[in-house]
Amino acid sequence: MAHALGNRPTRQSAREGFIGWLDYVVWQIERAFTLLSSLFIFGLMMIGVVQVFGRKLFDAPIFGYIDMVELAMTTFAFLAISYTERLGGHVRMELLVGKLKGRVQWAAEFASVIVALFVVAILIYYGWTHTVRAYEFGDSTIDAEYPMWPSKLVVPIAFSLLWIRLLVMAYGYARLFADPERTPIGVPVVGNVAEQAKAEAAEALGADAREGGR
Amino acid sequence: MELSNETLGILGFVGLLVLVVIGVRIYIAAAIVGLIGLIGMIGWDAGAGIVGTIPHSKSASYTLSVLPMFILIGYLAFHAGITDAVFDAARKWFGWMPGGLAVASVFATAGFAAVSGASTATAAVFSRVAIPEMLKSGYHPKLAAGVVAAGGTLATLIPPSAILVIYAIIVEESVGQLLLAGFIPGIVSALVYAGIIVVWSIIDPTIGRPIRGYTWGERVKSVPGTFPVLAVIVIIFSAVYYGWATPTEAGALGAFVVFVLALAKGMRWDNLKDALLETAKLTVMIFTLIWGVLIFVRFLGFTGVPAEFTEWITSLDYPPVVIMIFILLGYAILGMFMDAIGMMLLTLPVVYPAVIALGYDPIWFGIVVVKMAEVCLVTPPIGLNCFVVNAVRPDIPLTQVFRGVGPFVVADFITVGLFLAFPWIITWLPQQVLG
Amino acid sequence: QTVEGPKVSWKLSTWGNPRAFTKGIEHIAEVVKERTGGNFTIEIFYGEALSKARENLDGIKLGAFDAAQLCNFYHPGKNPAWMIFTMPFLPIGDWDVREKVTRAMYKHPAFIADMDGWNAMPYMSALLPQYEFLGRGEPPLKLSDWNGKRVRAGGGLGLAMEVLGATRTTVPATEVYTSMERGTVDAASFPYTYAHAAYKIPEVADWFTNNMSPGTSECGTVFSKTSYGKLPEQYKALLEDVLDEAYDVQVQAYIDIDKKNLPDFKAKLQEILYTPEQLAEFQKVAGTPVWDQWVAENQEKFDARGLLNDLLAEIEKAQKGS
């Protein structure tokens, strides 16, 4: 598993040239998306509690609760995807890439991002047509018959932000490939297993143990 | 050249393997192979179109909504001070045994497992809580480190557990049954760990001495601190057992209880925000892995490979138990290199129907696979739990951590053997409740 | 082999395992293959291998496969006209009536129009049996006994039960067993006897209704219009020819299951049979008002009133014929 090391974009990194600025701007949108996603998770907890008590104590379950949850799920299934990509939080096998150094490493990372750009572009377009289909020909949830398209729309939106992030990362890796001596900016720094474990431990132990603030 | 569907499927697997090994993120690797495969089979518009429907259609399903709740419980539990309380009680109750503090660590991690679904997180927090105590009492560092790394793995068997939910969803079994099924095997695993420690400490008393001197009064007083854990266990267990709430609702209630406790313990807005952000991050990571891999699995579905594999396995002229052992060995090897969720998502669509055709119980297989995946968290070369312990305690060298978990890996194989020999350890409880 | 023609291989997307529900289409696949000497094959992909059940129409529209099964209640918004079969207390409990009416409705312009947007065309109904209730506790011997019961019922059926004073709950099918055993659900409606048995509900129930016919769902097989358009005429004719016997096979599959289940039900559970007067009252109190409400809500999407009238006319015609 790959996890974030301490190189989040900061106000300081934002001053490191165009890449730093770009990284930071996208990061702000990513943080907003992720906070929104967090709020939905918090809301899911609250609505679950209300549903249980409503049903048990007052015999008054929230009508369409399951449908509502299904519709809301795209927020926490997708909105934070770009944020997590920036932090190097999506799972991958580090066995080989963790051993690479210098130009070879940045070339491999760059190639990886190009593949991702292609896939995500397709997912945006066909996720969008999926939404349009649901809007034009009608698609609804099972019980409460809420329209499905707003939920489907979240997917291409989240993927669009991810695509922009991947573009910034491609730029970041290309910059490092050109000159491996530069400080990595705008890309997650992913180390070997031991370094990731350190990051993972820091996460579990809370913010106080995390290196490098925001 | 016209390729047969089976050839296409196998090529797909090879392509995926190559991409994963060279470090492409698994969701991207799986999606691109699935995409190219589908486009090759049914054309651009149909292939890419189908791929475009998968992220939404695989994510927006109510059953999966339990995941963020389970994850949130774990992140809040740390702020609710549950770790210290659980370890304190375990030490007072079990310290007198040979290797007592290590035994206490096992039961404390098992208790914490009831509020945490992540093995690495559990290992991390107990590295900080339990290891210093053990070292202070003169325990050998390899035992101290080993028990924490191994104990961490209990988090995925004992509910709440994200991995069990994902297994249930891939194979379309009741989430409730899987969660119930994890209880007893989790406890059995803990008991076998404890047994190994006791035996090890009797053979070599220098590695960890009993801690005596606690009065019954002290013991009793340590119990209330563990009530939050009991509350979460009771909520989740009774919800699935008595059916008064869906797993998501039970998870929400459990998270809420821990949330209130954390507030009472003085959790601040910053802590809450961090817990929520980390939950959002881990949640999106899991969902992304799910739909990404399922794009590949959709392609496999079009090739018909899963059905072919089932046919092949059932035509083999070996006793099912031999085939099962080979399958489990396969998982042990795969688990050395892959993350548990990714491994299950990738293999189950092919392996699961074959296992069922062999006559094995779906719930039983789920628990055994998860147990195997967890063993891999403490074995070289990338036993992540060991690295986590080493990261929190850099003073304990990695080689010593790996040496320390050795006996626990043996314990795990004993446990899996028990599951094979006595399947009812797993199936009894869910059958009791849900028929 | 009786039909000559080119090689055509179709993919059909469905969910679940082979079961009574899939018997009709399995029979079609078998006969078509046999009569064309293996030149025209319909391969059935079970277990959502090709698509999630709820997205089967999307798959058809995208051209990913040539045929698919669907259920109207999975996505009411995708097939508003097809929802008419969920209307409560339609007198279509008799197999013969049900088959005739459904086959007529599959040719109805409103049914065809619903599928048109998805590049699909209705082919054959799976003739899902009428729903009945299984329940625990006080048996609902008369209309007023339903008041206060917590029931699992969806669509028009759920609305009807609300009119009778019951509370609707939406429990996933796999959780009904536990919910009923633990008393959080008093009664659950499922296609009868077929699905009740599949979810083991009789083990925890005390009673069952046997002629309430509170509603049903419409599930069936649709073809991609593109794929169908490319078929040579003799294959199209063949698909039409095999329909009669496929429907026979389909109905027989449910009858066989009933033969197996019903004695069990009757031995273990209290059977509730309503009198014709009671059924007429059900229809009056909880049937017609829900139909009218449904018409009012859907009239702007299509001629819902006309569709309802056509359906009732078909029912009457079929009842006279049988």
Ligand code: NA
């Ligand atoms: Na757990």
Ligand code: NA
């Ligand atoms: Na490993």
